[in-house]
Amino acid sequence: MTKLELLKKHFGYDSFRPLQEKIIDNVIDGNDLMVVMPTGGGKSMCFQLPSLILPGITLVISPLIALMKDQVDALNANGIAAGFFNSSQDTADQDEVIKKLQSNQLQLLYVAPESISLLQNHLNEVKISLIAVDEAHCISTWGHDFRPAYTQLSYLKKSFPEASLIALTATADRATRADIKKQLAIDNAREFVASFDRPNIMLEVRPGNNRMTQIFRFLNHHKESSGIIYCLSRKSCENIAAKLKGQGFSAAAYHAGLENRFRESVQEQFIKDEVKIVVATIAFGMGIDKSNVRFVIHYNMPKNVEGYYQEIGRAGRDGLESQALLFHSYADVIQLRKFAEGSGNSEVQIAKLERMKQFAEALTCRRRMLLSYFNEFLEQDCGNCDVCLNKPDFMDGTRQAQMALSAVYRMGQRATLNLLVDVLRGANNAGVMESGFDKIKTYGAGKETSWNDWQQYIIQLINQGLLEIAFHENNHLKLTPESEKVLFEDKPVRLAVIPKSEQRAAAAQLQ
Numbered sequence: 001m002t003k004l005e006l007l008k009k010h011f012g013y014d015s016f017r018p019l020q021e022k023i024i025d026n027v028i029d030g031n032d033l034m035v036v037m038p039t040g041g042g043k044s045m046c047f048q049l050p051s052l053i054l055p056g057i058t059l060v061i062s063p064l065i066a067l068m069k070d071q072v073d074a075l076n077a078n079g080i081a082a083g084f085f086n087s088s089q090d091t092a093d094q095d096e097v098i099k100k101l102q103s104n105q106l107q108l109l110y111v112a113p114e115s116i117s118l119l120q121n122h123l124n125e126v127k128i129s130l131i132a133v134d135e136a137h138c139i140s141t142w143g144h145d146f147r148p149a150y151t152q153l154s155y156l157k158k159s160f161p162e163a164s165l166i167a168l169t170a171t172a173d174r175a176t177r178a179d180i181k182k183q184l185a186i187d188n189a190r191e192f193v194a195s196f197d198r199p200n201i202m203l204e205v206r207p208g209n210n211r212m213t214q215i216f217r218f219l220n221h222h223k224e225s226s227g228i229i230y231c232l233s234r235k236s237c238e239n240i241a242a243k244l245k246g247q248g249f250s251a252a253a254y255h256a257g258l259e260n261r262f263r264e265s266v267q268e269q270f271i272k273d274e275v276k277i278v279v280a281t282i283a284f285g286m287g288i289d290k291s292n293v294r295f296v297i298h299y300n301m302p303k304n305v306e307g308y309y310q311e312i313g314r315a316g317r318d319g320l321e322s323q324a325l326l327f328h329s330y331a332d333v334i335q336l337r338k339f340a341e342g343s344g345n346s347e348v349q350i351a352k353l354e355r356m357k358q359f360a361e362a363l364t365c366r367r368r369m370l371l372s373y374f375n376e377f378l379e380q381d382c383g384n385c386d387v388c389l390n391k392p393d394f395m396d397g398t399r400q401a402q403m404a405l406s407a408v409y410r411m412g413q414r415a416t417l418n419l420l421v422d423v424l425r426g427a428n429n430a431g432v433m434e435s436g437f438d439k440i441k442t443y444g445a446g447k448e449t450s451w452n453d454w455q456q457y458i459i460q461l462i463n464q465g466l467l468e469i470a471f472h473e474n475n476h477l478k479l480t481p482e483s484e485k486v487l488f489e490d491k492p493v494r495l496a497v498i499p500k501s502e503q504r505a506a507a508a509q510l511q
């Protein structure tokens, strides 16, 4: 049977999604791959379909223990011989899976990363054709959801040299992708990165005052719609859910402090549209396949852009118009900063939080900024975000852009945002003097522009994909392929005029 026939027979679909077919061909050819596709993009198909064609077993490593049984049941229902092995099973169930494995009755075997060592001996006795590492960002401390159990996976490639390895994730910037490949010992893996654009999700950011009133007003415009409200603490989940119920909305709280049984039932009721609104901590939604989520509200700011993108991505999977509403408050930023400071690699986490804050404060098209975070360049403003729909005044910022970009270049791409502003303004503080950047040609060239305006302009350049922050290199600013067009081809740049109120707010914040 051909790939397409198998797709139709086992999954009931008529065509492949973008990239799926190329990825599947590469997997069948035995290549190692690194796949980045947004949530809901159809990553599973990239190893499920090949498992029907390859001679040996496909081993799937996934941290989502709670979902394994459902996934495997669904595969079995589609006529695919799949099993799973994790710590939620009793020994009898585990033994049964091992027996099936030994007697070659499995095409696909899902295993939790912490359980794989228990299976090692049995795996050595069978032919493994493909290893799929799902949620592969969990192996990198540079990703946003590092899991220690994943570091055990580094030996997979050595233990099973004949199997090809496919790493899949929905969230990994360029540096994290490189780290994943290194750690899984698939340095030569081909990369496939699908577009992250979800044009049907309207992006909006609002100041976080009177949030509850704003939410009620929003919900009154979206009666009967399904949605998720994310917040930081378990307590606010409970409070908000109670307030919603008090006003007659169908709502439930969901967080890690609730009993498993209760959480499962909330999830099920949400999927069946029996509960319309779930108020959740980030624990909710991973792997949930519900297509008609009409809105995602962030009551609190997420700690980084990856998390934000992943969470809003749970809206509008059916392609219909949906809303993502983010509330932005400085109290949240301060609290998140404290968390970040207490975390393992605090420097990276703080920089990522800073980027999230810049997104919330952006004066340029939010989608352009969001996509530029994932190294994707949008040629035009999206027309479906609050900035696009309520445009600030723009000016020709080509000269400012050229000045900033050439300064970045002359500083050897080794300056942070603050240092760049200092150099452009001709500051003579220790940071500038010690680095010798007072000697470069653009030193002091932007004296007439205020510090805050420069800061805002540069953030806009980052948001437009003309500069990049290297989180893993001391947050130094780097040029991008797009910036070369501005520097060498005189491509014009538009910058939003910084409103006076923004200037005052920024000044007040610094005090």
Ligand code: ADP
Pocket (backbone or CB within 6 Å): 013, 014, 015, 016, 017, 020, 037, 038, 039, 040, 041, 042, 043, 044, 045, 289
């Ligand atoms: P991801 O793991 O990338 O978040 P999934 O693999 O769970 O996404 O796929 C999301 C949904 O898309 C699933 O319901 C899946 O059955 C469906 N899907 C996958 N491939 C196709 C396809 N070629 N055509 C139609 N639907 C597909």
Ligand code: ZN
Pocket (backbone or CB within 6 Å): 364, 365, 366, 367, 368, 381, 382, 383, 384, 385, 386, 387, 388
């Ligand atoms: Zn826009």
